[in-house]
Amino acid sequence: MPRRPVSLELGMATYIAKKHLLERKEMFPFTLMLEPLELCNLACSGCGRIQEYKDVFDKRLTVEQCLQAAEDCGAPIVNIPGGEPLIHKQIGEIVKGIIDQGRFVYLCTNGILMDRAFEKITAQKRFAFVVHIDGMESVHDQAVDRAGVFKKATAHMREAIARGYRVCTNTTIFRGTQPQEYVDLFVHLKEMGVEGCITSPGFDYASVTDQHQFLARTEAQELYSEVHARCEGLDIPFYNNPLFHEFLQGKREYRCSAWSMPTYTVQGWRSPCYMLADKHVDTIKELFEDTDWEAYGTDRDPRCANCLMHCGYEASTILDAFSSPKDLLALARS
Numbered sequence: 514m515p516r517r518p519v520s521l522e523l524g525m526a527t528y529i530a531k532k533h534l535l536e537r538k539e540m541f542p543f544t545l546m547l548e549p550l551e552l553c554n555l556a557c558s559g560c561g562r563i564q565e566y567k568d569v570f571d572k573r574l575t576v577e578q579c580l581q582a583a584e585d586c587g588a589p590i591v592n593i594p595g596g597e598p599l600i601h602k603q604i605g606e607i608v609k610g611i612i613d614q615g616r617f618v619y620l621c622t623n624g625i626l627m628d629r630a631f632e633k634i635t636a637q638k639r640f641a642f643v644v645h646i647d648g649m650e651s652v653h654d655q656a657v658d659r660a661g662v663f664k665k666a667t668a669h670m671r672e673a674i675a676r677g678y679r680v681c682t683n684t685t686i687f688r689g690t691q692p693q694e695y696v697d698l699f700v701h702l703k704e705m706g707v708e709g710c711i712t713s714p715g716f717d718y719a720s721v722t723d724q725h726q727f728l729a730r731t732e733a734q735e736l737y738s739e740v741h742a743r744c745e746g747l748d749i750p751f752y753n754n755p756l757f758h759e760f761l762q763g764k765r766e767y768r769c770s771a772w773s774m775p776t777y778t779v780q781g782w783r784s785p786c787y788m789l790a791d792k793h794v795d796t797i798k799e800l801f802e803d804t805d806w807e808a809y810g811t812d813r814d815p816r817c818a819n820c821l822m823h824c825g826y827e828a829s830t831i832l833d834a835f836s837s838p839k840d841l842l843a844l845a846r847s
Contacts, residue, residue: 551569
């Protein structure tokens with residue numbers, strides 16, 4: 514089974530230890546979320562991004578802007594979501610430039626245009642595709658509101674794996690889908706040879722009309738608990754760390770660390786976080802210094818009540834583990 518590169522694990526561990534233990538920083542970027550455009554070739558029912566940024570679909574970040582954002586942020590990992598980043602004509606240059614800085618790149622895609630990337634992006638350990646797959650064929654195609662997407666995306670994934678690319682997946686969990694659907698999906702993805710499966714409940718964007726599809730916090734925890742119980746012994750390559758998965762099941766509580774994944778878009782740095790955009794600022798320094806971080810998170814902002822997103826909580830699990838040898842060992846083993 515494919516595994517994350519050791520250089521990624523060691524590099525990230527060294528970076529966090531340096532920032533947290535040596536420099537004594539309370540807040541610092543773990544991962545940059547870089548959105549070079551907001552235009553997408555799908556209109557998924559649970560996506561708030563296409564509503565929030567519909568007035569700037571014509572805008573693109575330049576290669577230079579992307580590379581500068583990565584430098585300004587300084588994080589060792591850059592996630593490139595969107596929109597659909599493979600629509601950007603210079604995506605190959607953006608990825609290469611960030612990798613040449615010594616960073617790892619995860620390019621998030623719906624999989625439809627993956628074959629375009631084979632000519633633009635070299636298969637190597639510092640690059641991975643993250644393909645959004647929300648269920649087996651009928652469930653996924655319903656979620657993205659277009660027939661045939663599951664077949665096309667998984668065909669491109671198989672080709673990418675055969676070509677030597679690292680391939681991961683991201684699955685959003687919604688109300689109304691049975692636990693076994695996700696178990697079947699994760700088994701299917703494992704058999705395909707994906708490196709890892711990322712999961713998260715859908716965030717209840719205010720801009721999304723159908724709010725019923727989003728799970729309340731306790732509902733999500735119950736669903737995750739059942740899915741994980743059914744996955745026991747199946748050796749599913751879950752990508753998030755085990756402490757975060759316990760958090761998803763309601764076994765742990767953490768405080769939100771939204772600052773850990775700053776987001777840079779065509780409108781600037783998104784404040785406060787990847788999920789909420791109360792404003793955009795010009796520099797990451799402004800983002801960190803001028804955002805009232807204490808105002809956000811569960812029990813502080815009602816919009817955060819149901820959020821269990823890794824962009825808000827996975828860094829919390831890691832930082833909290835520094836005060837618990839047992840938890841730190843669990844992270845090391847994972």
